[in-house]
Amino acid sequence: MGRAQRAMLxxxxxxxxxAMGCGxxxxxxxxxxxxxxVLVHLGATHDFLPGLAWSPDGxxxxxxxxxxxxxxxxxxxxxxxxxxxxxxxxxxxxxSAQSMLVAPEFTSDSREVVLRPTELPNAVVARDITTGRSxxxxxxxxxxxxxxxxxxxxxTLVASELVSGTGDDRSSALVLHDLRRDHTAKLxxxxxxxxxxxxxxxxxxxxxxxxxxxxxxxxxDWDGLYAxxxxxxxxxxxxALPAGLSPDGKGVSPDGTWVAGWSGYRxxxxxxxxxxxxxxxxxxxxxxxxxxxxxxxxxxxxxWVAFAATSQSSEEDVTSVFLASTRDHRVVQxxxxxxxxxxGLAWSPDGxxxxFILGDTIEAVTVPPPTAR
Numbered sequence: 001m002g003r004a005q006r007a008m009l010x011x012x013x014x015x016x017x018x019a020m021g022c023g024x025x026x027x028x029x030x031x032x033x034x035x036x037x038v039l040v041h042l043g044a045t046h047d048f049l050p051g052l053a054w055s056p057d058g059x060x061x062x063x064x065x066x067x068x069x070x071x072x073x074x075x076x077x078x079x080x081x082x083x084x085x086x087x088x089x090x091x092x093x094x095x096s097a098q099s100m101l102v103a104p105e106f107t108s109d110s111r112e113v114v115l116r117p118t119e120l121p122n123a124v125v126a127r128d129i130t131t132g133r134s135x136x137x138x139x140x141x142x143x144x145x146x147x148x149x150x151x152x153x154x155x156t157l158v159a160s161e162l163v164s165g166t167g168d169d170r171s172s173a174l175v176l177h178d179l180r181r182d183h184t185a186k187l188x189x190x191x192x193x194x195x196x197x198x199x200x201x202x203x204x205x206x207x208x209x210x211x212x213x214x215x216x217x218x219x220x221d222w223d224g225l226y227a228x229x230x231x232x233x234x235x236x237x238x239x240a241l242p243a244g245l246s247p248d249g250k251g252v253s254p255d256g257t258w259v260a261g262w263s264g265y266r267x268x269x270x271x272x273x274x275x276x277x278x279x280x281x282x283x284x285x286x287x288x289x290x291x292x293x294x295x296x297x298x299x300x301x302x303x304w305v306a307f308a309a310t311s312q313s314s315e316e317d318v319t320s321v322f323l324a325s326t327r328d329h330r331v332v333q334x335x336x337x338x339x340x341x342x343x344g345l346a347w348s349p350d351g352x353x354x355x356f357i358l359g360d361t362i363e364a365v366t367v368p369p370p371t372a373r
Contacts, residue, residue, distance in 0.1 A: 036363035050293035051103040052344030055110040201256035250297035283324035301351030308342035
């Protein structure tokens with residue numbers, strides 16, 4: 001048995017053990033103060049949009065800033081996408097995108113960025129980070145908007161969630177477009193939900209968070225995580241979700257058997273849900289309101305789930321970045337700040353660095369800190 005397999009078995013065993021317990025998880029603090037590296041610092045006239053992503057080769061960090069409009073402070077539905085060279089802190093602008101609806105991400109070869117451009121309404125493209133050239137991956141039908149998308153690891157399939165309608169009648173449909181055959185198939189329908197999730201799993205399945213397809217439908221009959229696998233791509237319900245829990249697409253474990261989610265108001269709970277059994281584990285329970293825009297990403301080395309929460313005090317709000325261990329009953333408070341909420345968290349591909357957006361900066365810390373080794 002290899003080292004990776006042994007680590008996976010340890011993680012599964014610990015999570016199952018944690019699932020038997022309950023209550024607040026004690027919080028540790030680093031023995032030496034964590035001093036993040038500042039990667040990007042914006043002026044007061046610019047703002048970051050939620051979302052942060054590393055390239056698979058670890059060379060670039062993808063982020064988005066609001067698009068300025070003449071006579072206005074910023075355009076609310078679009079932004080400018082940037083690729084930051086992490087080693088030399090060099091930056092490349094990749095143009096504008098409808099980033100409020102489709103968060104940009106890299107292709108598996110780190111050469112292109114998948115986004116929804118402002119110049120091609122209702123389309124998803126892959127844009128070369130060197131040449132700036134784009135190729136269209138998928139176009140939605142008229143009257144729909146694309147709210148989520150995911151490119152398969154081999155780059156041949158594009159899964160997208162199309163949203164149509166207005167008000168309470170807004171509905172969503174999961175579609176799969178085959179780039180080789182130029183063919184689009186509808187896999188299922190649901191209702192638009194703020195906790196949208198589409199994610200490719202290591203075993204080739206497609207994971208989707210599906211809500212009740214119409215107002216009045218019984219949530220318990222629809223709400224949950226669904227998976228589709230080739231060749232039929234039929235949707236199968238993997239598991240229901242605990243009441244009030246929001247799953248995170250970045251919170252899927254490296255082996256694709258667990259997904260992290262959060263719940264709570266003024267107190268944040270981070271839970272790991274098994275995709276193979278109806279079990280779950282409490283990873284963290286801390287004071288403070290979850291910074292939902294940051295999510296709770298699972299580290300590539302399978303050791304941590306990162307998240308951020310803001311505590312309200314009589315003087316000023318304090319935001320803290322936490323690490324919840326997937327291997328033992330521990331939560332590490334990495335750092336605290338009064339500069340605002342965290343709106344982006346992203347692990348480097350090797351799991352050794354955690355980048356985050358806080359205030360007008362993008363910062364990165366080395367993980368684990370001294371107390372967590």
